[in-house]
Amino acid sequence: MAKISIIRELWDFMKVRKKFWLAPIIVVLLLLGILIVFTQSSALAPFIYALF
């Protein structure tokens, strides 16, 4: 359920920000990201600002 609503929220977000060009990037990057999550056990972002 949460996964579906997040897709809706992301879609609303792109509509409001008028950034539809982000859609294919989001899809590809999300797929890649999901792959990363599933292929590693733990992940801690390094403590630098840009990642935040």
Place this chain on the structure above:
Amino acid sequence: MIFPEALFKEKTNIMYILGISAFYHDSAACLVKDGNIVAAAQEERFTRKKHDMNFPAKAIEYCLKEAGITINDINYVGFYDKPFIKFERILYSAFQYAPIGIGMFLKAMPPWLKQKLFTRKVIHKELKYEGELLFTEHHESHAASAYYPSPYTDAAIITVDGVGEWTTTSYGIGEDNKITILSDIKFPHSIGLLYSAFTYYLGFKVNSGEYKVMGLAPYGKPKYAHIIFEKLVDLKEDGSFKLNMQYFNYGAGLTMTNSKFDTLFGDKPRKSESKLTQKDMDIASSIQFVTEEIMLRIVKHVYKLTKKKNLCMAGGVALNCVANGRILRESSFDNIWVTPASGDAGGALGTALFIWHQYLDNKKVVIDNKDKLSGTYLGPSFNSSEIEKFLIENKANFIKLENSELPGKIADLISEEKVIGWFQGRMEFGPRALGARSIIADARSKNMQLIMNQKIKFRESFRPFAPSVLEEHVSEYFDIHQESPYMLFVADVAKEKLTNFSDNQDDKCGLDKLNVIRSEIPAVTHVDCTARVQTVNRDENPLYYDTIKKFYEKTGCPVIINTSFNVRGEPIVCTPEDAFKCFMRTNMDYLILGNYLLEKEEQAELKNDIDWKNEFELD
């Protein structure tokens, strides 16, 4: 007679807003009741994990307990930034720097896909809350934390930090209950990140070592400032700026600076904990100078544009109290107010007040020209029976002092050069200890700076200590002519209080400068004859004021040392247990917990506490 219906109606009309900052660094919670700040605290104080970034469950639990309510009584929850816009920035950066940005992307994605993208769900779930949840922009939260608690109803606002969603610097105005952001500078061009890049290069931790760079700066000379301006920063007349990203790696990589930056300054980044060289100090001095110059130019532009008399500031860079001191002296604003929780923890306060004033359109009222932070004493307190119970359970030896005798007794101990852990009343909100969770000592002592750094705080010898001074005496000792209750302005020690140290002594280099006695209050006089001043008045903290007053009556000196009650890497103590442990582990001589005085020599050693120095990661 009041009818029960009337009571019920009155109760339901109370508006509670819970502000939250979380998931990046310095998680915190703040509770606002009808526009008044009831409670605020950082999560790190409860979890004992410095800069804790996790959901602030314990801080929220405390806030609700303080108000005597449950989550069901909350009308609005505010989150201090907009995760999707931040996510957009990260994707954009990864795309822009592809394929180089892949490393950053790989590291950044897991926490986003596991948690941060689902911030809304996480908050509802953690709180078991179904009501309205609002998200304010990061710099809106900072601006709100600066303007709404300030003692002004008409002011210019400047926010400067590392980065929020996209914005790194913004300015605007606050008029009555509305904030309007007029302009901003966006990532990757950032003063906060520029300062953090040098913090990283100098071998300190990003996001926590910046104040060490500020403390180190006076040991050096700004020899590299011209290189920074020529190569790294393109600063315009109106204070807007661009960074030359060829020298930085934070846009796409996992370090702050790159090899080109190393070549520019002739060395690789300093290794953490290695010996500090004069060059390190000169670089620290240079970036501090550059930061001050950029800030001053922004402030001057904002004054020219807004013509306001008052200025409010927030954001991590607003904790640079040396820059704030220069702004106070050199800008045209009549009054300057910097919010004490200027970092991201203050976002919890900002978002709650933003909802109350901007979203719900409630009036901003200033009473007696006072700010709304009550000295920042917004955290937990412990009553006498709780403290006594703890001390008895832990077989501590103590004596109980009456309120009337406490200030005199503590003043006597300070004058005997004893170091005292001071634990009184409600804990401070924000990074500074302001006389609720402090370590206090004699500012006149020649050896105290060294003793406190090495035997009490276990930290680097170059770091300065700050003074607490009776508000009515501040101008006698320091070149500052307004109150500074939150220790956010650095000022020169008054000329009359400086001692005649010879030119020969003044020529000393690097850390040798430490050994020169420069004033009547050497323990709080930094090597450039300045101090980070906290003024104390009786209204905000009567017990602390009375103690300093007694010290003044006894010695003629209205100044004492005030440093945070913790050791290096440890969050400031929160509970009597934290305070007792910290007291027992260090070389403090006395601990005053509420009315209970403990002498170190009278205590039995802590059992099973051999490895405590590894408990806190060094900052």
